[in-house]
Amino acid sequence: MNEIIEVSGLNKHFGGVAALRGVSFTVSKSQLTVIIGPSGGGKSTLLRCLNGLETFDSGRVRIGDITLERNNHPQSRALNKDLRELRKEVGMVFQGFNLFPHLTVLENAIRAPMVVRGLERKEAVERATELLIKVGLQDRADYYPSQLSGGQQQRAAIARALAMSPQVMLYDEPTSALDPSLVNEVLQIMRKLDDEGMTQVVVTHEMRFARQAADNILFLYDGEIVESGRAEVFFSSPHDERTRRFLRNFIE
Numbered sequence: 001m002n003e004i005i006e007v008s009g010l011n012k013h014f015g016g017v018a019a020l021r022g023v024s025f026t027v028s029k030s031q032l033t034v035i036i037g038p039s040g041g042g043k044s045t046l047l048r049c050l051n052g053l054e055t056f057d058s059g060r061v062r063i064g065d066i067t068l069e070r071n072n073h074p075q076s077r078a079l080n081k082d083l084r085e086l087r088k089e090v091g092m093v094f095q096g097f098n099l100f101p102h103l104t105v106l107e108n109a110i111r112a113p114m115v116v117r118g119l120e121r122k123e124a125v126e127r128a129t130e131l132l133i134k135v136g137l138q139d140r141a142d143y144y145p146s147q148l149s150g151g152q153q154q155r156a157a158i159a160r161a162l163a164m165s166p167q168v169m170l171y172d173e174p175t176s177a178l179d180p181s182l183v184n185e186v187l188q189i190m191r192k193l194d195d196e197g198m199t200q201v202v203v204t205h206e207m208r209f210a211r212q213a214a215d216n217i218l219f220l221y222d223g224e225i226v227e228s229g230r231a232e233v234f235f236s237s238p239h240d241e242r243t244r245r246f247l248r249n250f251i252e
Contacts, residue, residue, distance in 0.1 A: 036203075
């Protein structure tokens with residue numbers, strides 16, 4: 001299979017506490033992978049290591065043609081350069097939206113492509129406008145984040161991440177800050193992107209979405225992947241007792 005993400009032996013500590021313990025997995029191109037598990041199990045840390053927001057202690061991360069590798073050595077200039085290149089190829093959507101409050105929706109979407117990728121404003125605006133249409137915000141381009149609902153803000157954040165033309169999209173609990181009535185409008189965008197072939201990795205507690213939309217599930221518990229597999233198999237016949245115990249909290 002065409003593996004666009006490859007993670008091998010990832011370890012991360014905060015002080016004396018191990019957040020990730022030898023995490024290894026792969027994600028194929030165009031696959032939607034969902035990471036689930038109890039709070040504090042390392043899901044957000046793992047996601048942040050994939051886009052360089054956290055520097056892992058040891059292990060290897062490859063996304064596309066860019067590889068980050070550490071063996072308990074201090075961070076080098078070469079690694080810093082690789083981190084910058086990696087972030088160009090990975091879009092990140094946070095649970096708190098993280099839009100620039102002083103910029104309109106359109107300006108939020110064009111800033112990074114112009115500054116980081118060097119796009120001319122006209123090209124950046126054309127690209128951003130297409131994306132705002134995709135996420136249903138074409139009539140909100142001149143609005144500021146404070147003028148949007150939570151669901152609209154998260155869709156604007158997705159458009160902003162897509163504006164960099166990333167190879168991979170990462171989502172850290174993208175619906176956890178939303179009212180239940182607004183959750184589906186964000187999940188629908190992710191389903192649409194999946195249909196279009198975008199590679200996506202999603203940390204979420206939305207079990208229905210995971211069961212219906214995911215190609216693959218990773219169950220992270222206490223910093224380790226204790227079980228993984230195709231969604232239909234994972235939910236119907238989990239092998240590990242910790243997985244079964246976790247799922248019982250969500251599925252009757």
